Amino acid sequence: MRCPFCGHEETQVKDSRPAEDNTAIRRRRFCPACGARWTTFERVQLRELTVVKKTGQRVPFDRDKLARSIMIATRKRPVDPERVERMINGIVRRLESLGESEIKSDMIGELVMEALANLDQVAFVRFASVYKNFREARDFEAFIGDMGQVKDGEDD
DSSP: OOOTTTOOSOOEEEEEEEETTTTEEEEEEEOTTTOOEEEEEEEOOOSOOEEEOTTSOEEEOOHHHHHHHHHHHHTTSSOOHHHHHHHHHHHHHHHHHTSOSEEEHHHHHHHHHHHHHHHOHHHHHHHHHHHTTOOSHHHHHHHHHHHHHHHHTOOO
């Protein structure tokens, strides 16, 4: 692996161990040229996924982009990072197990919303505000009102 700091072609693995509920390998790496150290993760990828956006554009699925959007929603919330990582792994596994190579962005958004609703209500509303493109305060009010009805069992 190339060093991300100096670009040296030959780096060394100093330590490898299972990470994230044994769904990845964590490797500590070292560059003999510049002395830099960093961590990489190796994960199983069952299939190449393509995301079909609302515009019809097709882009490769990016697990890191999914993780970033979830991290933004959970920022400054009392949520265990390991639970977030397990949630992300679960979403990716569900997408890979669908048997489809092309997945609509709406499906990914719905899976994230479902998972965040079970993890943290504030993170759920934060994500929903972007995903559902809230424009005004009354959009939040309507969404929160709908959440209350679903929780109270009044939604039929």
